[in-house]
Amino acid sequence: MSLAVARKPLRADAARNVDKIITAARQCFRQFGPEVPLQTIATTAGVGPATLFRNFADKEELVLAALNRQLRFTVDPVMDGALADIDAAAGLLRVLEALMAAASDDANLLCAVAGRRELLTGITGSLMESISVLLARGQGQGSLRTDISMTDMFRLLAMLIGVVDTMEPGSDAWRRPLALVEDAIRTVRPSRPLPVLVPVPAAPGIPTVQLRPGARPE
Helix, strand or coil: CCCCCCCCCCCHHHHHHHHHHHHHHHHHHHHHCCCCCHHHHHHHHCCCHHHHHHHCCCHHHHHHHHHHHHHHHHCHHHHHHHHHCCCHHHHHHHHHHHHHHHHHHCHHHHHHCCCCHHHHHHHHHHHHHHHHHHHHHHHHHCCECCCCCHHHHHHHHHHHHHHHHHCCCCCCCCHHHHHHHHHHHECCCCCCCCCCCCCCCCCCCCCCCCCCCCCCCC
């Protein structure tokens, strides 16, 4: 998966500092939210602000590096397995599951670059290329609809990632929307119940509304 920011090879001590900063960034974003100050991240990492800014020009660059590392560690191995799997559709769904799990775990990191599609494209480019391979294979195997394009897949993926904004960080509420997407892209709808419905968290002071099947919001 392509790096968001090209980097020169680092000395061992500098590489350790980068690793500590990225690890601290993920921890701080989870704990304090997307507005966490860089000073807090530097303190948590045990480095000075100068060391942080020597490696990352701003918060945006740090966020992209942290997201890139999360994808590389959690999604790339799943993609490798999917590309080696005979069943392309099953492999594609495993990749989407891994991607949504990563998005849920680091929801606050995603929030920090919300709306910056060009930035996220920089770290998902090779991922989309591999998804294109799986889509074409699945269509050739007859398990995925032949009228679906990569533009459709890009938009479906964007819709799925948007689900993260409607759930608690770390929740697996994304499983139900993902199952609905699977129903839409397979040639034969899977014979299994949908995952459990998780209500949208209520805003402070506003009770959660759970609609009955078939009911319409007033």
